[in-house]
Amino acid sequence: MKICLIGSEKNSKLHALYLQTLPGVEVETIVVETQQDIQSIHLATDIDFIDLCVEEEQLEDTLKKIGKGDKILLTEEISQSNFLKNTIMKNSMIRFSTKMMALPELKSLGEQVRQSKLGKLGVQTISLKSQQHVPVYQSFSYSEISLLHWVVATLGNFQSVYAMEQNQRYLTVQIRMEDGSYVHFECAREFGIDELSIELTGLEGMLSYHDREATPLRLTNNQGEESAFRPYGEPILKRQLADALYIQANGEPFANIQEWMNTFELIDAISQSIVKGKQQFNRGRCDA
Secondary structure, eight states, rough: OOEEEEEEEHHHHHHHHTTTTTTTTTEEEEESSSSSHTOOOOTTTSSSEEEEOGGGGGGHHHHHHHHHHSOOOSSSSSSSSSSHHHHHTOOOTTEOOOOOOOOOOHHHHHHHHHHTTTTOOOEEEEEEEEOOOOOOETTTEHHHHHHHHHHHHOOEEEEEEEEEETTTTEEEEEEETSSEEEEEEEEEEEOOOEEEEEEEEEEEEEEEEETSSSSSSEEEEEOEEEEEEEOOOOHHHHHHHHHHHHHHHTTTOOOOOOHHHHHHHHHHHOOOOOOHHEEEGGGGOBOO
């Protein structure tokens, strides 16, 4: 498999370090530090996908130069207001992989759900506390957006939402998913610490995750038997890259734009619910 690595010198070295440890991978590197470097980009015709890790201020121009015909992996955090949404929506071949989706604990939670280990899902509780809050899209931080993307990617699309916000610091959202299950999502911003906890419940048991515990994952079946564990894995960036390679090698859809479109529809519905003070439905259909 041939990958074109386009990025700053610093990011390229780090990405190449991990890519070169993966079997059967050939890497072609293009270092981009200046506008002239962007204009000098010429892509080979036999690449499988582009690993794009330029600095954020060069991302838009680099994407324009590359065009829309190539598969592109993005792993770097995007912090500019609204640019995250606009970047994904305008490039249907992009796979945007967040660090949160690659966390071994959250990946394990997702696998347990997909394997129906909990049976039919009921009420899910997700709580995120953050030390600092820097809005990226609407009033949502990058971490909040990443977590809502994990919700959509793991639990599916939403049916309706009702949200309340206090002083832009405390957010509570009731989400009804398309499968009839519910998610209680809450954020405490500028709380003094960073903390994430997730509890997933179903007819067969409960899975919980608390990131500040030594064994953050706990599985409790409906007989009350409990097991605690911590999944271990490779560094996050290597997991992000390996995931893209696996998808490409197995012929699975590379781009995850639909997941992200659903995520931004959810965020927009939450924002509208806060403003209008009533339940909002998917695709912008509002309760009359």
